[in-house]
Amino acid sequence: MDIIKVVQSIEPETLFDKICNEEIELITKIILCMNYSKRNEIFDKLKLNSQVKAIKIIINTKEIKYDELNIIYEILTGDKNNNINNENILLTEGIHTVVGILNYTKKEKFNKIMKYFYDNDSILADEILKNMIVLEDIVMVNNEYIKMGIKDIDNQILAIAIKGLFDEKFYEYFYKNLSDKKLKIIKKMVEEMSTPNKYEKKEAQFIVYKSIQNCILEENTKNVQTSHNKQ
Numbered sequence: 001m002d003i004i005k006v007v008q009s010i011e012p013e014t015l016f017d018k019i020c021n022e023e024i025e026l027i028t029k030i031i032l033c034m035n036y037s038k039r040n041e042i043f044d045k046l047k048l049n050s051q052v053k054a055i056k057i058i059i060n061t062k063e064i065k066y067d068e069l070n071i072i073y074e075i076l077t078g079d080k081n082n083n084i085n086n087e088n089i090l091l092t093e094g095i096h097t098v099v100g101i102l103n104y105t106k107k108e109k110f111n112k113i114m115k116y117f118y119d120n121d122s123i124l125a126d127e128i129l130k131n132m133i134v135l136e137d138i139v140m141v142n143n144e145y146i147k148m149g150i151k152d153i154d155n156q157i158l159a160i161a162i163k164g165l166f167d168e169k170f171y172e173y174f175y176k177n178l179s180d181k182k183l184k185i186i187k188k189m190v191e192e193m194s195t196p197n198k199y200e201k202k203e204a205q206f207i208v209y210k211s212i213q214n215c216i217l218e219e220n221t222k223n224v225q226t227s228h229n230k231q
Contacts, residue, residue, distance in 0.1 A: 151178075
């Protein structure tokens with residue numbers, strides 16, 4: 001019996017009802033057995049502290065072993081399975097699996113998760129963000145956040161980040177949020193610069209993305225504090 005196929009054959013809503021009272025470590029292993037596109041339908045139902053624990057477990061899990069798969073099968077079917085073979089072992093991808101899940105997490109929950117990690121494990125937070133950033137996505141946020149986030153970025157770093165965008169049409173989202181003086185400098189640098197290699201691009205775009213993301217997190221924190229004060 002292929003246990004992973006058993007997990008994937010159960011609708012997420014039904015699956016969550018079966019496992020919601022289990023330990024988070026087991027729930028996380030079951031999430032890892034799910035189809036990639038459906039993992040968030042369970043992950044998003046977890047409370048923040050459970051989501052944080054799940055992320056830590058995923059990062060530290062290299063594989064799901066036979067005995068763990070057998071426990072999962074028992075919980076889901078009520079039967080013991082004695083026919084686990086080597087094909088059923090599941091290898092995981094650590095930080096890349098986390099990124100895949102967070103890419104589909106609702107923005108409000110994502111911001112809360114990232115705030116927790118920046119408050120408690122900034123190295124891991126940076127690693128998550130560095131692996132998931134697509135700078136083009138940031139144009140969807142409020143211009144005010146972009147303006148605040150890029151105003152103090154080093155010119156060279158900002159120019160590399162902009163030059164590394166996959167389509168020049170995105171340049172304007174950053175240009176319109178620069179002061180006239182900085183705009184003139186950055187435009188000239190971008191025009192004269194050769195295309196950065198993928199490592200330079202990734203590092204520069206990470207710095208820009210993180211700065212903008214920090215502005216968003218700070219604003220969300222202020223809003224929460226204001227809301228609490230009113231109550």
